[in-house]
Amino acid sequence: MNLEPTQLTDGQWHRLHPATPLLRGAIALIVILGFVLGNLRDTVIQLIVGGPRAPEDPLDLIYSRGLTGIVLLVVSTGLIVFMIAFYFSWRMHTFRITDELVEVRSGILFRTNRKGRLDRIQGINIVRPFFARLFGSAKLEVNVAGQDANIQLAYLSSANADALRREILRLASGTHEAASTTPVVAGALIERRIAELLAPELDPAAATPASIVNLHLGRLLGSIILSGFTVFALVVAGTMIWVTSTTHQVFFLVTLAAPILGVGSYYLRKFAKSLRYTIAGTPDGIRVGFGLLSTSNETLPPGRIHSIEVSQPLLWRPAGWWEIKVNRAANSSTRGSAAQANTTILPVGNLADVKKVLELMLPGLVDDRSIALLERGLISQGGDDGFINSPRRAVIIRWFSWRRNGFAIEPDAVLLRSGAIWRRLVVVPHARMQSVAMHQGPLLRRLRLAAIVVHTVHGPIHARLGAVDRDAAIAFFTDLAHTAARSSGRDTSHRWRSVPRIAPEVTT
Amino acid sequence: MTRPLELDELDWRRVSPKYVIVDIVGLVVSGLVACVATAVPAFTTKLVWLWSAPVVVAIGFIVVLFLTPRRVRSIGYILRADDLLFRRGLLFQRFVAVPYGRMQLVDINRGPVARALGLSELKFVTAAASSGVTIPGLPAAEADELRDRLVALAESRRAGL
Numbered sequence: 001m002n003l004e005p006t007q008l009t010d011g012q013w014h015r016l017h018p019a020t021p022l023l024r025g026a027i028a029l030i031v032i033l034g035f036v037l038g039n040l041r042d043t044v045i046q047l048i049v050g051g052p053r054a055p056e057d058p059l060d061l062i063y064s065r066g067l068t069g070i071v072l073l074v075v076s077t078g079l080i081v082f083m084i085a086f087y088f089s090w091r092m093h094t095f096r097i098t099d100e101l102v103e104v105r106s107g108i109l110f111r112t113n114r115k116g117r118l119d120r121i122q123g124i125n126i127v128r129p130f131f132a133r134l135f136g137s138a139k140l141e142v143n144v145a146g147q148d149a150n151i152q153l154a155y156l157s158s159a160n161a162d163a164l165r166r167e168i169l170r171l172a173s174g175t176h177e178a179a180s181t182t183p184v185v186a187g188a189l190i191e192r193r194i195a196e197l198l199a200p201e202l203d204p205a206a207a208t209p210a211s212i213v214n215l216h217l218g219r220l221l222g223s224i225i226l227s228g229f230t231v232f233a234l235v236v237a238g239t240m241i242w243v244t245s246t247t248h249q250v251f252f253l254v255t256l257a258a259p260i261l262g263v264g265s266y267y268l269r270k271f272a273k274s275l276r277y278t279i280a281g282t283p284d285g286i287r288v289g290f291g292l293l294s295t296s297n298e299t300l301p302p303g304r305i306h307s308i309e310v311s312q313p314l315l316w317r318p319a320g321w322w323e324i325k326v327n328r329a330a331n332s333s334t335r336g337s338a339a340q341a342n343t344t345i346l347p348v349g350n351l352a353d354v355k356k357v358l359e360l361m362l363p364g365l366v367d368d369r370s371i372a373l374l375e376r377g378l379i380s381q382g383g384d385d386g387f388i389n390s391p392r393r394a395v396i397i398r399w400f401s402w403r404r405n406g407f408a409i410e411p412d413a414v415l416l417r418s419g420a421i422w423r424r425l426v427v428v429p430h431a432r433m434q435s436v437a438m439h440q441g442p443l444l445r446r447l448r449l450a451a452i453v454v455h456t457v458h459g460p461i462h463a464r465l466g467a468v469d470r471d472a473a474i475a476f477f478t479d480l481a482h483t484a485a486r487s488s489g490r491d492t493s494h495r496w497r498s499v500p501r502i503a504p505e506v507t508t
Numbered sequence: 509m510t511r512p513l514e515l516d517e518l519d520w521r522r523v524s525p526k527y528v529i530v531d532i533v534g535l536v537v538s539g540l541v542a543c544v545a546t547a548v549p550a551f552t553t554k555l556v557w558l559w560s561a562p563v564v565v566a567i568g569f570i571v572v573l574f575l576t577p578r579r580v581r582s583i584g585y586i587l588r589a590d591d592l593l594f595r596r597g598l599l600f601q602r603f604v605a606v607p608y609g610r611m612q613l614v615d616i617n618r619g620p621v622a623r624a625l626g627l628s629e630l631k632f633v634t635a636a637a638s639s640g641v642t643i644p645g646l647p648a649a650e651a652d653e654l655r656d657r658l659v660a661l662a663e664s665r666r667a668g669l
Contacts, residue, residue: 119668120669122669145635145669303668306669329635329669431668432669434606434610434634434635434636434639435604435605435606435607435610435634435636435639435641436604436605437602437603437604437605437639438513438601438602438603439600439601439602439603440512440513440600440601441599441600441601442599442600445510445511445512445601446510448510448511450513453638455634455636455638455639456636457635457636457669458636458637462638470511470513473513474513474514474515477515477603477605478515478516480605481591481593481605481607482590484591484605484607485589485590485591485607485608485609485665486590488607488609488610488665488667488668489590489607489609489665489667491667491668493668494668494669
């Protein structure tokens, strides 16, 4: 595809990168390789550890019967057939981007036509699997609201993908200013590839500010090791060693070998995913990038974050680390780094990092008072600190956390703070809440308490606060119901850069 | 001292008293099924103490059955200027406020018993699955009218996601 990116958004039908069939074939090859390697790993383990050899291992069978040549022939024929099929599917796979929507047509036997409205875009993700990166191409995924509602453009040339995203975001933002011209990396093909491979995760062409958070290797390692999973693994390992030492059966230790490999690869995968983590603000939203070999880099336009949770597991407390997750309307089913980037905005960071990221995500909460309030929401022990906390009688159901179990309503967002051991702060922007609820069961009624819930789109976060004083809960409910109705009418973030309409003030 | 949750709004619109019948029929059917299911172990093992399970279930259902009229009376809704307010529950109270602009769609469902009594159930769906605003026991004409009204209100206050 030798088109200028602006030409891609001219409303005409375009094809994807011509190397797409090759890349898909390469991925099929990787799957086969992975299968072979997986078998080899088992064989190696058996060689080292001993134990019974599985006679039905297909690779062994092939080798012992001298069928290697035939199998290779079959596999390569299969690959070629696949590639031809991929070629035709590439021919039939076209997309267009107009001022209003993104549309993709694909399929040979079963035709699919998918349209997404630009003002419903929840995020645009550029995924670069390792192989695709070698060929200088990338997958562009436009997420619109809904379960697994994404429009994939796989594959585009790497430079085009970045520019195309910028163009789509520009069209979606509702601004009418002219597109900025994009500098093209000059040089020979090889040099360009190397430059792309080594380029920082955030493309400098968009004049994006540098990542505001530096994720040190040590901290990343520490955060992965200091997790509940590690405690669990250690307990299991300890039990196994204890069992072995009491029964003197080495057999038990041997059974540990496979889980250890599994645990190791789990840590490695988690580590590799969060490597080269970046986050930065752009005019068109927050950009979060992940990954070392296969990278993923997603732009979330403003107003696409439905709720934010900052939490701190107990093991992270001595180090002062926090994790930030969000609820989003688009739930990509893409596995790997993309899925993680989807809801985890900051895998680990100290208080300063958290503040920077929150400032980025909550543009309405930037004055000193709000920042201080957010900080108290994270680390305060409770008391008279701007939050309306649970009364003393809540100690019966909130043993340790009643002092800091509380809420605060800000002009732009509502803050729910809970947990003394597993600290948690949930922030829901007023413009994003779907509804407000309060609950009371018999126990809470006896204690003159109530629970409050702010409903947002489905995600890992449930914005719920239990054991609130009854009258405070009623005040919260009344107050927030008005605010929610007002701010949902005033919100223009679906076309975030258009001139804001002056919404008539609603009298309440 | 143990006051239930209450709001200052006094003009709750209540659902049709006929909905009590729908609720009772549903309770009786599910109560019978639950009793039979819990009686299976006792029936097969012939252990006398196992009969306590269906008895406890039956007593529970009978208590709930007697509370049905009050529970149905506790269901209420108000169409305020900008949002729909909904409440239900006696022992487990629940209040929800949904701005009209958040509406994604409105469902009207009618079960066999409700249809015989001319009642409909209106479900107000937002982007959040947990909003759960379902107003049962509305007379069919009122439900249709309410649906059209909600759609019109939502249209005039259209908001993003």
